[in-house]
Amino acid sequence: MVNSQIQTENSQQQILIGKIQAIFFENSDNFYKVLQVKLLEADFTWPEEEIVVTGNFANLSEGEKYRFFGHLFEHPRYGKQFQAENYQTELPTQTTEIVNYLAGENFPGIGQKTAERIVKVFGTATLTKLQQDPASLSQLGLSKKQRQTLIDNLTNTGDQQQAVIELNRFGFGSQLTARIYEHFQKETLAVLHHQPYRLAFEINGIGFKRADRIAEQQQIAADDPQRLQAALYQSVYDLCHNTGDTYTSAPSVMQQAMDLLLRSRRVTLSEKQVADQLVTLAADGKIVVEKRRIYLRHYYEAEWKIAEQIKTLLQRPVKLPEKKVQAIDKLLTEIALQLKITYGAEQLQAIKTALKNRLLLITGGPGTGKTTIINGIVALFAAVHDLSLDANDYQTDEFPIVLAAPTGRAAKKMSETTGLPAVTIHRLLGLNGSDGQDNYQANENLTLASQLLIVDEMSMVDTSLFERLLAAVPTSMQLILVGDQDQLPSVGPGQVFADLLACEKLPQIRLEKIYRQKQSSTIISLAHAIKKGILPADFTKNQFDRSFIACSEHQVESAISQIILYAQKKKLNLNDVQVLAPMYRGQAGIDHLNVILQNLVNPKGTKTKELVANQQSFRIGDKVLHLVNSPENNVFNGDIGQIVGINLAQDNPQKPDQVIIDFDGNEVTYLRKDLTKIKLAYCVSIHKAQGSEFKLVILPLVNMFHRMLNRNLLYTAITRAKKMLILLGQKEAFQTAVDHVSVNRKTSLLERLSQALRVKQSQQSISLSQSSINHGQTSINEETTKYILTSQLIANEEIDPLIGMNGLKPIDFKHKN
DNA sequence: TTTTGTCT
Numbered sequence: 001m002v003n004s005q006i007q008t009e010n011s012q013q014q015i016l017i018g019k020i021q022a023i024f025f026e027n028s029d030n031f032y033k034v035l036q037v038k039l040l041e042a043d044f045t046w047p048e049e050e051i052v053v054t055g056n057f058a059n060l061s062e063g064e065k066y067r068f069f070g071h072l073f074e075h076p077r078y079g080k081q082f083q084a085e086n087y088q089t090e091l092p093t094q095t096t097e098i099v100n101y102l103a104g105e106n107f108p109g110i111g112q113k114t115a116e117r118i119v120k121v122f123g124t125a126t127l128t129k130l131q132q133d134p135a136s137l138s139q140l141g142l143s144k145k146q147r148q149t150l151i152d153n154l155t156n157t158g159d160q161q162q163a164v165i166e167l168n169r170f171g172f173g174s175q176l177t178a179r180i181y182e183h184f185q186k187e188t189l190a191v192l193h194h195q196p197y198r199l200a201f202e203i204n205g206i207g208f209k210r211a212d213r214i215a216e217q218q219q220i221a222a223d224d225p226q227r228l229q230a231a232l233y234q235s236v237y238d239l240c241h242n243t244g245d246t247y248t249s250a251p252s253v254m255q256q257a258m259d260l261l262l263r264s265r266r267v268t269l270s271e272k273q274v275a276d277q278l279v280t281l282a283a284d285g286k287i288v289v290e291k292r293r294i295y296l297r298h299y300y301e302a303e304w305k306i307a308e309q310i311k312t313l314l315q316r317p318v319k320l321p322e323k324k325v326q327a328i329d330k331l332l333t334e335i336a337l338q339l340k341i342t343y344g345a346e347q348l349q350a351i352k353t354a355l356k357n358r359l360l361l362i363t364g365g366p367g368t369g370k371t372t373i374i375n376g377i378v379a380l381f382a383a384v385h386d387l388s389l390d391a392n393d394y395q396t397d398e399f400p401i402v403l404a405a406p407t408g409r410a411a412k413k414m415s416e417t418t419g420l421p422a423v424t425i426h427r428l429l430g431l432n433g434s435d436g437q438d439n440y441q442a443n444e445n446l447t448l449a450s451q452l453l454i455v456d457e458m459s460m461v462d463t464s465l466f467e468r469l470l471a472a473v474p475t476s477m478q479l480i481l482v483g484d485q486d487q488l489p490s491v492g493p494g495q496v497f498a499d500l501l502a503c504e505k506l507p508q509i510r511l512e513k514i515y516r517q518k519q520s521s522t523i524i525s526l527a528h529a530i531k532k533g534i535l536p537a538d539f540t541k542n543q544f545d546r547s548f549i550a551c552s553e554h555q556v557e558s559a560i561s562q563i564i565l566y567a568q569k570k571k572l573n574l575n576d577v578q579v580l581a582p583m584y585r586g587q588a589g590i591d592h593l594n595v596i597l598q599n600l601v602n603p604k605g606t607k608t609k610e611l612v613a614n615q616q617s618f619r620i621g622d623k624v625l626h627l628v629n630s631p632e633n634n635v636f637n638g639d640i641g642q643i644v645g646i647n648l649a650q651d652n653p654q655k656p657d658q659v660i661i662d663f664d665g666n667e668v669t670y671l672r673k674d675l676t677k678i679k680l681a682y683c684v685s686i687h688k689a690q691g692s693e694f695k696l697v698i699l700p701l702v703n704m705f706h707r708m709l710n711r712n713l714l715y716t717a718i719t720r721a722k723k724m725l726i727l728l729g730q731k732e733a734f735q736t737a738v739d740h741v742s743v744n745r746k747t748s749l750l751e752r753l754s755q756a757l758r759v760k761q762s763q764q765s766i767s768l769s770q771s772s773i774n775h776g777q778t779s780i781n782e783e784t785t786k787y788i789l790t791s792q793l794i795a796n797e798e799i800d801p802l803i804g805m806n807g808l809k810p811i812d813f814k815h816k817n
Numbered sequence: 818t819t820t821t822g823t824c825t
Contacts, residue, residue, distance in 0.1 A: 406823080407822065407823080408823080424822095426824060427823085430824090431823070432824045460821090462822085465823085488821075489821095490822080491821040491822045491823090582820080583818095583820070585819090688821085690821090705819090707818050708819055713820090
């Protein structure tokens with residue numbers, strides 16, 4: 001049915017019937033395939049017996065006949081081929097063919113005799129009959145298994161095939177097609193036709209607009225409730241993800257949703273219509289409205305779950321035998337001797353506290369010895385509990401200490417500094433980040449088995465990830481969270497680490513003393529001042545380790561060029577010099593500076609080998625940044641390397657284009673297709689530089705960056721400098737950055753923590769049932785009428801607490817341990 | 818209006 005529709009819709013489409021001889025190429029991640037087909041019939045002329053067919057195909061079998069719909073196409077590299085947009089099995093029509101087909105490898109358990117018996121009954125219509133009316137099989141006296149085989153293969157193939165065809169028709173590429181089918185399976189077609197907005201809710205990478213285009217083709221009206229709800233939900237999601245807040249407000253959502261709806265289809269809708277659907281969304285529990293705050297249900301629950309889980313952890317104190325407690329000081333002295341370290345008072349206290357507490361937060365800026373402390377905690381923990389730190393001793397058992405971080409690079413660094421294995425939190429939890437906007441339920445039953453978990457770079461952990469991490473932490477585990485609360489906040493909504501630290505009831509240690517740099521470093525004192533919101537008076541005055549150059553946005557490139565030339569003259573290793581900027585666009589932006597600096601430091605000579613990809617040229621000697629995690633090569637997002645070799649296919653046709661990059665002694669080969677993973681790195685974004693340090697940092701800030709400028713960004717940038725810091729640009733821009741507090745995202749975590757930790761266990765159920773939170777079962781009707789969220793209330797911003805909670809109580813968010 | 822993370 002679908003097929004005939006397409007044929008009439010697209011009269012220019014060409015048709016080809018052929019038998020698959022070989023599947024040349026098959027991408028296991030998606031449905032894309034390249035086939036060699038023996039041509040049987042076609043509505044165009046083709047000089048040869050065989051033809052190459054490409055496209056997205058579900059199940060295909062070699063040796064089978066198919067009908068392809070598509071176009072002839074001239075591929076620049078592989079020549080003329082047939083691009084199929086659509087296809088169907090060319091089912092055998094003659095009885096002998098059908099018998100062979102059924103007796104063939106597609107139908108295990110059906111032999112020649114059985115096949116003959118089936119065809120005898122249904123004749124040439126056998127296959128369509130079985131597809132349309134599988135029940136008719138029961139009259140043939142086949143075994144249950146045989147019947148199932150026939151049904152599965154005939155109908156399943158059809159489902160998947162039709163879904164793939166339909167998805168192609170809506171313009172989905174092979175990646176998305178595979179993901180969508182994997183998610184909805186047999187439901188795919190029904191979802192596409194009747195609930196297209198589910199694509200936006202459930203598939204990562206599909207937003208409201210794309211779903212709306214499909215809906216429009218399905219004649220779903222512009223004021224259809226599912227359309228309005230999808231736009232509202234998307235708006236709450238977008239607002240939270242753009243701001244980093246875990247909730248938003250009704251006026252913001254309404255404005256954003258009205259906008260989105262109007263931009264997607266030019267149909268005017270009334271505010272009332274849309275507001276009514278916001279009420280429905282809340283009533284259905286997809287969003288939660290509380291005290292004028294609108295949450296995605298996921299974030300609402302996550303904040304409660306975090307608070308409840310932390311409370312549960314704190315209720316189980318660590319019990320160390322008295323003998324061990326007395327031995328701690330002695331053991332620490334031994335460890336210090338062994339590691340050849342002299343611990344400061346602050347550090348000793350941090351290590352000892354870590355051992356005695358179920359949960360401990362440790363925050364400190366660069367150079368305050370966080371790494372030293374992590375090493376100390378690991379060593380002391382192992383000594384006190386008589387644990388071996390040799391991975392070989394744990395062939396079958398779980399390693400007792402787990403080190404994890406939110407980014408690949410932070411995990412790699414952790415592993416390097418401790419000598420122990422460290423992983424990303426995602427990998428630890430088995431998160432595969434695949435589907436949808438709230439996939440938090442994945443792996444909910446996972447429980448980690450080790451005794452101690454240390455998480456580094458906590459400032460980059462968002463609400464969602466932390467909730468999932470805590471869900472996997474048993475109360476028998478000790479948890480140490482380490483980070484620098486003044487660095488850039490997490491990508492996703494929330495400011496978990498800052499909120500946790502703000503909760504005074506949580507055991508925490510703030511490291512102030514700087515060990516690494518000399519106390520006289522004026523970079524550090526500048527960082528401290530910025531942290532407090534002050535741009536010191538001596539800011540523009542040159543110091544022995546930093547300086548300021550006033551210049552306009554347009555002068556930035558020449559100023560930086562002069563600094564670099566000077567550094568070169570002074571025989572400074574340019575790998576120790578790093579330019580950092582907040583954004584890519586503009587005259588003083590990263591992209592422009594990279595081109596300028598590349599041509600300055602590594603100009604193209606007549607013989608320079610160069611490879612151009614993604615509008616960038618890569619030359620031997622170039623400094624480059626790796627943009628994704630490639631654990632198989634031990635290279636991670638944010639790693640900086642240098643191009644040490646380029647092989648061009650034009651010089652040596654036997655070999656493909658290759659770029660060899662040296663990452664601190666680790667040489668990795670990139671093919672042309674891998675070049676999307678790298679970028680020039682003469683200048684990198686401050687975000688990307690988080691977690692790295694450089695001897696000399698050059699930081700241009702101009703007013704044009706004003707939207708990006710904030711305190712954490714400036715703090716992060718200048719604390720990347722180990723020895724020297726050169727600031728340039730407009731003084732005003734630096735002032736803007738200092739004035740703009742960044743970690744003030746709107747979240748409820750601190751409130752939840754206070755609530756959860758305030759109530760004593762024994763009183764909890766009583767006090768909660770008395771509060772407005774709990775609508776008891778008996779009074780629910782009366783209560784809900786009182787609490788009904790109306791569009792009027794939205795307009796007046798008079799929303800009562802906890803509408804849409806459906807009687808959920810905080811205690812319901814408690815993890816089962 | 819801009820930057821940023823993870824996985825198969």
